[in-house]
Amino acid sequence: MLTAFLHGFILSAGLILPPGAQNVFLINQGANHKNFIHALPAVIAAGLSDTLLIVLSVAGVSLIILSVPALQLGMYIIGFIFLTYMSISLWFTKAETAQAPVKLSPYKQIAYALSVSLLNPHAILDTAGIIGTNSTAYTDNALIVFTISCIAVSWLAFIILVLLGRVLGSIDTDGKITLYINKISAVVIFIIACFILINIIKMI
Numbered sequence: 001m002l003t004a005f006l007h008g009f010i011l012s013a014g015l016i017l018p019p020g021a022q023n024v025f026l027i028n029q030g031a032n033h034k035n036f037i038h039a040l041p042a043v044i045a046a047g048l049s050d051t052l053l054i055v056l057s058v059a060g061v062s063l064i065i066l067s068v069p070a071l072q073l074g075m076y077i078i079g080f081i082f083l084t085y086m087s088i089s090l091w092f093t094k095a096e097t098a099q100a101p102v103k104l105s106p107y108k109q110i111a112y113a114l115s116v117s118l119l120n121p122h123a124i125l126d127t128a129g130i131i132g133t134n135s136t137a138y139t140d141n142a143l144i145v146f147t148i149s150c151i152a153v154s155w156l157a158f159i160i161l162v163l164l165g166r167v168l169g170s171i172d173t174d175g176k177i178t179l180y181i182n183k184i185s186a187v188v189i190f191i192i193a194c195f196i197l198i199n200i201i202k203m204i
Contacts (some may be wrong), residue, residue: 031167
């Protein structure tokens with residue numbers, strides 16, 4: 001059991017550490033809100049999305065879906081559109097100040113968190129290909145422990161990322177640091193969207 005837990009923990013942590021669209025978005029929300037609770041919709045949406053992807057990957061469902069070229073192409077196209085729109089929106093989002101509230105409402109946070117989680121083909125492929133493949137080493141209770149470990153890492157990482165953003169935002173008295181975080185977030189997400197566009201062109 002301990003082996004399964006550690007395997008899932010280390011594997012999931014390794015997938016989350018690279019600065020992907022999901023990570024920079026959560027840091028962005030932490031920096032843009034004065035209280036952690038205001039960024040909670042993004043954390044919950046991202047956490048539930050990752051939980052769904054991990055469960056589907058362990059069950060082998062996501063690999064079956066990705067084996068259908070038409071579905072994969074459709075996912076790439078939708079992902080590209082949403083991530084491009086998101087990058088543009090974040091580029092023009094201003095930091096929170098006493099005079100100007102945060103632009104992203106809870107509903108937008110949820111929509112954006114879902115888009116960078118469920119409509120990001122690279123994230124889905126990583127989850128399906130890596131977590132799904134590694135899960136085949138376990139059965140019964142060990143498989144459950146492995147799955148729970150992967151899910152727990154995701155939730156923990158998302159909370160830490162938002163708190164990290166909040167720390168950066170708290171020392172940003174004039175909003176300049178947060179503004180730069182918004183710009184960096186937009187650029188990273190747009191770069192990921194461009195990679196998706198390349199895959200779309202290759203498939204067409």
